[in-house]
Amino acid sequence: MISAIMSNSQQWPYVIISYVVTLGGVGLYTWRMLAKARKLGKQVPPEERPWT
Amino acid sequence: MTTWRVARLVAAKDLRIEARSRVVVNQVLPFSLLVMVLFAFALDNDTVLTRVAPGLVWLATLFSMLVLVQRAFAVETADGALDALTVAGVRPSGLFLGKAMAMAVQLVVLEVVLLFAAIVLYKVDVGGAGIVLLVTTFVAATTGLAFVGTLYGGLASGAKGRETLLPLLMLPVVAPVLIGATRATEAALGTNGASPSEGWPWIGLLVLFAALFGAGGTLAFGTLIDA
């Protein structure tokens, strides 16, 4: 599997986009999940939470 | 009442309903033929069509099956018939097997018609060498499809907003059947230079699939139709 298609410098943008999509996707999902948790947390006091 | 007797009664009921209403014959079959014609319009190339004919036949079968499954369960949800059966204590496994058998019969009819359509429209050649393989393919694939359709149809029936779920749930699951049936049919018909002997491993896949969903469906159907 030899990559004669692109030179190294042409390949970097693809790699960067990969990392950005990955970390960005994880970050976005985490952000929204924690925001939802904060909203629900207001309705469920600590005494009712099984993990605290 | 044994499960087998329940299954026979349910299958007979479903087929009798179809014989009287003729929904499959009048609506589903024309739809599937239409799909075959549309494929021809889209691909617009005789040699290509003959080459991909096996795949198109099974693709048209899958699309038509979605309508078939919806219909099979529409007769149950009208007037709450399915709920009545469960409340009456009918064994869900018998219900599952019965509906699957009826669906298999309707599917086979559908597939035979589609095969003839392929012979006519796509100039497919059905030689003598692969007939056994062809028939086995149809039987094995149909059994698997009937089991999956009944199982997921039971889930997707009933409350609003569920019917649209059926294609999304079912089509990925029947992908192995599509692949296996197409390859086996290609081998049986000699498309692309395939010989019948290459088709038998795919039959193995189809049988495995059918066994899996037959067993799983028999066990799980009761839980899935439970609202």
Add this chain to the structure above:
Amino acid sequence: MTTPTAPNATPNDTVDRRPTSTRFTRALGFSALIGIVWLVVFGLFLSPNDLEQGVSVRNMYIHVPSAWLAYLAFIVTGIASAGYLFKRTRSLQWDRIAGASAEVGVLFMGIALVTGSLWGRVTWGKYWTWDSRLTTTAFLFITYIGYLAVRDLGGSHHQRARRSAIIALFAVLEVPLVHFSVKWWRPLHQQESVADGKLSGLMLFSLFVGIVAFTLLYVWMVLHRLRTLTMQDIVDDRGLDVALAERRAEGIVS
């Protein structure tokens, strides 16, 4: 029956800013973050270019871990679903674990598909191809999106749990299908290169960092999602209690 507390009661501010946090998850999250930083450092800077693939081999350090974590997540969903269905261990907690893990799994699978596509564009010249592994992976992805849709069909928590557990047990069978599909038909996707040992030391290490970092991340995300789902179920149940209480109160007043 307890009367529900006022929805805006906030006794302790820090506890409420991060309601699903515990000491364990904070430590875990911190480790995951360190792992991600290491991954970026090793993946993008310290590891060498590949002789054949050049720079694009760096895609592997996130593509492979995300694919493996997706498989792990779906297997966990299958196990948790079985855990729910067995009468002796039946508990909605299993159902929530199944749901949380499936969500994170779908996320990682999506990431794997995107990063793989970008990798393929460089190595094979195309964003997508219909070889066995990619096709079965795409089906796996769609299947679990369907699973998540089934979880939202409504009904009681136990109905949701029963339905999705059955779907999950069928769906998890697609994971070995993806794995073995490469051996069975039309392989274009790389054969198991880690097992072949073609990778140099530093590259192998970067891949290892990626796997560890993503695993920590997976556990952290599932824990938080699980707790969020638990709170959601509590609120749903309470909503039902409130509705019942109000209904009964109507009868008394008249």
